[in-house]
Amino acid sequence: MFTDKIFSFLRSRTVLLSLLLLLISSLQLTSPGGLCAQSLKKAVFVPQWLPQAQFAGYYMAYEIGIYKKYGIDLEIIQCQLDAPGPKKLEEKKVDFITMPLSQAIEFRGRGLKLINIGQTSQRSALVIIAKKKNGINNIKDLNAKRIGYWRNDPRGPLLEFLKRHDINMEIVPLNSTVNLFLLDGIDALVTMWYNEYYKILSSGIDEEELSTFLFFENDLNLPEDGIYCLEETYARDPELCRNFVKASIEGWIYAFANEEQAVEITLKYMNRAYITANKPQQRWMLSRMCDIISPANIKRSIGELDEADYLRVASILLEHKIIEAIPDFKTFYINQAASDVKK
Amino acid sequence: MLKNKKIAFQLSFFILTFTIIIFVVIFAYDYNVSKAFLLKNVEISAKNLTYSAANKIEGFLMSVQKIPHNFARMLENSTYNEEELKSMLSTLVADNPEIYGSCVAFEPRAFETDADYYALYSSKNKSGEVVVNRIGGSAYDYFFMDWYQIPQQLGRAVWTEPYYDTGAGNAVMSTYSAPFYIKTNDGKKLRGVVTVDMSLDWLENIMASIKIFDSGYGFLISQFGNIITHPQKNWIMNESIFTIADENKDSYLRSLGRKMIKGESGFYPVTNAMLNKDCWLYFVPLKSSNWSIAVVIPSDELFNDLNTLMNIIIAFALSGIFVLFFVITYISNKVTRPLNELANITKIVGAGNFDVKLPEITSRDEVGILNNSFIQMQKALKEYILNFELTTKAKEKIQSELKIARDIQMGIIPKIFPPFPDQPDIDIYAILQPAKEVGGDLYDFFFLDTDMICVAIGDVSDKGVPASLFMAITRTLLRAKTTKNMKPGDVLKSMNEALCQDNESAMFVTFFLAMLNLKTGVLHYANAGHNPPYFMRKNFKIEEFPAPKDMPLGIIEREYNNFEAKLEKGDSIFLFTDGVNEAVSSDGSFYGDKRLFDLLVKAAGQKPRKVIETVSQDITEFTRGADQSDDITITVVKFY
Numbered sequence: 001m002f003t004d005k006i007f008s009f010l011r012s013r014t015v016l017l018s019l020l021l022l023l024i025s026s027l028q029l030t031s032p033g034g035l036c037a038q039s040l041k042k043a044v045f046v047p048q049w050l051p052q053a054q055f056a057g058y059y060m061a062y063e064i065g066i067y068k069k070y071g072i073d074l075e076i077i078q079c080q081l082d083a084p085g086p087k088k089l090e091e092k093k094v095d096f097i098t099m100p101l102s103q104a105i106e107f108r109g110r111g112l113k114l115i116n117i118g119q120t121s122q123r124s125a126l127v128i129i130a131k132k133k134n135g136i137n138n139i140k141d142l143n144a145k146r147i148g149y150w151r152n153d154p155r156g157p158l159l160e161f162l163k164r165h166d167i168n169m170e171i172v173p174l175n176s177t178v179n180l181f182l183l184d185g186i187d188a189l190v191t192m193w194y195n196e197y198y199k200i201l202s203s204g205i206d207e208e209e210l211s212t213f214l215f216f217e218n219d220l221n222l223p224e225d226g227i228y229c230l231e232e233t234y235a236r237d238p239e240l241c242r243n244f245v246k247a248s249i250e251g252w253i254y255a256f257a258n259e260e261q262a263v264e265i266t267l268k269y270m271n272r273a274y275i276t277a278n279k280p281q282q283r284w285m286l287s288r289m290c291d292i293i294s295p296a297n298i299k300r301s302i303g304e305l306d307e308a309d310y311l312r313v314a315s316i317l318l319e320h321k322i323i324e325a326i327p328d329f330k331t332f333y334i335n336q337a338a339s340d341v342k343k
Numbered sequence: 344m345l346k347n348k349k350i351a352f353q354l355s356f357f358i359l360t361f362t363i364i365i366f367v368v369i370f371a372y373d374y375n376v377s378k379a380f381l382l383k384n385v386e387i388s389a390k391n392l393t394y395s396a397a398n399k400i401e402g403f404l405m406s407v408q409k410i411p412h413n414f415a416r417m418l419e420n421s422t423y424n425e426e427e428l429k430s431m432l433s434t435l436v437a438d439n440p441e442i443y444g445s446c447v448a449f450e451p452r453a454f455e456t457d458a459d460y461y462a463l464y465s466s467k468n469k470s471g472e473v474v475v476n477r478i479g480g481s482a483y484d485y486f487f488m489d490w491y492q493i494p495q496q497l498g499r500a501v502w503t504e505p506y507y508d509t510g511a512g513n514a515v516m517s518t519y520s521a522p523f524y525i526k527t528n529d530g531k532k533l534r535g536v537v538t539v540d541m542s543l544d545w546l547e548n549i550m551a552s553i554k555i556f557d558s559g560y561g562f563l564i565s566q567f568g569n570i571i572t573h574p575q576k577n578w579i580m581n582e583s584i585f586t587i588a589d590e591n592k593d594s595y596l597r598s599l600g601r602k603m604i605k606g607e608s609g610f611y612p613v614t615n616a617m618l619n620k621d622c623w624l625y626f627v628p629l630k631s632s633n634w635s636i637a638v639v640i641p642s643d644e645l646f647n648d649l650n651t652l653m654n655i656i657i658a659f660a661l662s663g664i665f666v667l668f669f670v671i672t673y674i675s676n677k678v679t680r681p682l683n684e685l686a687n688i689t690k691i692v693g694a695g696n697f698d699v700k701l702p703e704i705t706s707r708d709e710v711g712i713l714n715n716s717f718i719q720m721q722k723a724l725k726e727y728i729l730n731f732e733l734t735t736k737a738k739e740k741i742q743s744e745l746k747i748a749r750d751i752q753m754g755i756i757p758k759i760f761p762p763f764p765d766q767p768d769i770d771i772y773a774i775l776q777p778a779k780e781v782g783g784d785l786y787d788f789f790f791l792d793t794d795m796i797c798v799a800i801g802d803v804s805d806k807g808v809p810a811s812l813f814m815a816i817t818r819t820l821l822r823a824k825t826t827k828n829m830k831p832g833d834v835l836k837s838m839n840e841a842l843c844q845d846n847e848s849a850m851f852v853t854f855f856l857a858m859l860n861l862k863t864g865v866l867h868y869a870n871a872g873h874n875p876p877y878f879m880r881k882n883f884k885i886e887e888f889p890a891p892k893d894m895p896l897g898i899i900e901r902e903y904n905n906f907e908a909k910l911e912k913g914d915s916i917f918l919f920t921d922g923v924n925e926a927v928s929s930d931g932s933f934y935g936d937k938r939l940f941d942l943l944v945k946a947a948g949q950k951p952r953k954v955i956e957t958v959s960q961d962i963t964e965f966t967r968g969a970d971q972s973d974d975i976t977i978t979v980v981k982f983y
Binding site: 082172174175177179180182183185201202204206274278279280281 | 482484487488489492493496497501503504507567568569580581582583584585586589590597600601604
């Protein structure tokens with residue numbers, strides 16, 4: 001049922017997205033169009049995880065030449081789990097990375113001078129999934145149960161969820177598979193709606209057999225993925241940063257309007273990385289990314305970080321002592337591209 | 344509509360329609376029964392094939408499972424140092440070619456009291472030598488790997504979900520992990536996990552050996568539905584049976600997938616998701632690993648022989664129906680051709696040509712019989728028409744003669760009215776309507792002298808020609824025997840004598856004779872068995888003649904009485920035969936004396952002609968078209 005709603009919702013927005021894409025393209029004719037004639041600026045980008053439709057917009061922008069149109073000779077390198085993006089950014093091996101907002105604030109809090117130049121995610125994709133057969137039908141049923149969470153992900157949102165609902169759960173760190181959940185080694189799993197939820201469905205468990213608690217539906221909308229670079233990168237070439245974000249957003253809009261093409265391109269990247277890949281899962285993920293990046297009920301421009309969202313996430317991190325102080329929003333978020341898109 | 348079609352068409356239509364219906368029913372039944380038999384046999388074959396492959400795989404997996412189990416028991420029962428562990432792992436990998444690698448991994452500080460990670464992993468290098476490496480650390484945190492974490496959390500040995508291992512030569516691998524424990528005061532505590540890694544390449548060979556028809560195949564899915572082996576290589580470890588179902592929007596395939604991962608077995612039809620065409624799926628579980636093995640049987644190939652056979656049968660049937668159509672048409676035409684000829688000739692015969700020649704049909708079937716009947720009918724008709732013509736001619740001759748006889752009969756009775764226009768003291772009117780062409784009634788009147796008029800009426804006992812002849816004789820006798828000064832009784836006596844002589848036909852005649860003296864009004868009369876006439880007095884009284892009737896004339900010689908009555912001027916007498924009062928209506932009732940009497944009361948005072956017309960009209964109304972049963976004769980005489 002929920003899936004049907006999302007699909008119909010997505011269809012209704014496809015036309016709007018296409019119109020937006022046209023608008024952005026027309027803008028290009030007037031302003032940075034001249035960049036094409038100039039020499040391309042080199043830049044390196046690494047997404048925060050292995051190739052999947054979570055990054056379809058970037059792959060699409062790269063494949064159909066949007067970055068070049070914006071004067072960027074981009075190199076997308078594959079994420080290495082043992083050398084995550086922030087580390088590469090710190091080592092200046094890459095120019096742009098993506099990562100969840102809470103993690104970025106945490107890194108900023110630790111002193112890494114990174115800044116958010118575009119907030120793609122407007123809605124939290126976090127969800128707690130449990131099996132009804134294990135007696136979990138509502139949030140309170142989670143109490144005293146075991147919940148798996150991705151050990152490399154920020155713990156803040158989960159801790160806040162448990163605190164708000166006054167629930168105690170045994171947290172079991174997991175690496176990357178949902179197998180322990182499928183084998184009932186844990187009762188619940190906090191994970192991504194666009195990824196593992198479908199993985200669980202495609203392991204033979206029906207939607208009706210699952211209880212799902214979406215964070216954004218439970219008054220805990222904590223935006224996730226955003227585009228980051230170092231402060232010094234921005235200071236050195238703000239136009240490059242702005243163009244990277246604008247090209248990426250254009251890539252996303254194109255991907256949402258050309259779903260099958262975007263899925264095919266994503267699969268190409270996945271096959272190149274020797275990781276499990278199939279169309280239905282990536283199609284699902286791309287549709288969910290559309291819900292996250294361009295939710296119908298949020299009127300902000302794509303890529304804009306709302307200060308209230310920022311403060312909500314930062315406050316939670318502070319509350320759970322993950323950071324010691326909330327970094328200043330104005331120094332954390334510098335996005336010229338979003339305002340261009342807004343125009 | 345069919346009623347208007349020719350017999351040949353109707354025969355072809357009905358026979359072919361029913362033949363086709365019968366064929367289709369038999370064909371459908373045969374096809375379905377054969378299909379069910381085939382399916383049953385294929386199910387048994389598929390079952391045997393699948394179980395055979397499953398047993399092979401099971402046997403192999405179980406033999407592999409024993410290795411880490413035994414190793415774990417050894418580690419639980421004895422203490423080994425690093426060298427001993429390395430040696431044991433090397434031997435294990437070296438001695439078991441099916442094992443790609445083996446690992447023993449300990450809980451933090453369980454082997455080395457100062458090390459969070461302690462794990463040894465032995466495998467073969469590219470040159471085939473067995474090497475043992477220590478693994479684990481922050482870069483490879485094995486505590487969160489499925490092969491370690493799942494048996495750790497579940498407390499039992501498991502086959503991990505197969506994975507695609509680039510390090511092991513791009514092979515699909517699966518790891519069997521068995522936990523081992525150390526005894527504590529509280530019971531036991533996990534000490535570590537022993538694993539063996541196994542390439543699943545050999546499974547490919549077993550599964551590839553499953554061949555069913557041309558395109559049938561076997562495949563294997565994991566406990567979560569992931570494709571482990573499949574002829575379509577890009578599905579392996581990329582797709583699950585559920586993503587295939589999703590891609591094809593095939594919820595039925597998803598439900599079958601759920602049965603498979605739940606460890607069920609069965610034989611089900613599936614649509615084109617698995618083979619781009621309809622097929623059947625037989626699957627059984629692999630108990631040791633919770634995997635499921637399935638064979639896909641293409642429906643078209645499964646039913647290929649049956650379909651070929653059925654196509655041949657259809658071809659034969661269609662040919663048969665085609666031939667049958669021509670045979671029916673030929674036979675129908677053979678039967679209907681002479682019938683058509685007969686029909687055409689019958690039209691000619693119907694038009695009156697009885698000499699037309701009928702077709703020569705030598706067969707003795709129904710058509711031959713019909714033709715013979717037509718020939719007989721033609722002959723009979725011819726004879727009948729000939730006889731009919733002769734009879735008609737004879738009848739016409741008789742009719743003509745009868746007409747002459749009628750004219751003669753009518754010629755002998757007075758027919759001119761008024762008969763005596765010069766006699767103002769008498770008015771007479773009379774009618775005679777024979778029931779047949781000629782009748783037996785008569786009336787007559789004539790003057791005996793200037794003052795005496797004689798009036799008579801009679802009715803011969805029969806009708807038709809004999810009666811008319813008898814009537815003619817009677818009338819002749821009347822004229823011959825009546826002379827002046829004779830009394831009516833004498834006249835009757837004389838006539839009777841003449842009639843009785845040589846009356847072999849025993850006919851008789853009722854007769855009434857009256858003689859009226861016009862000067863005196865005295866009426867003398869005699870009655871030989873005739874209906875008594877009525878007096879119609881001028882005062883409108885109707886009176887029946889009082890005298891009793893004597894015997895009719897022609898029976899026996901005898902005397903006849905004379906009677907006398909007196910007529911006043913203005914009186915009339917009404918004479919009639921029994922054809923009047925015994926006239927029969929269409930419902931069989933008689934006219935009757937009373938009706939006549941009443942009518943005469945109304946008609947009294949009228950002139951004779953008017954009286955007769957009134958009575959005659961009333962009789963016509965009474966009989967209302969019924970055939971006239973007897974001659975009707977009325978005579979009215981009015982005295983002035």
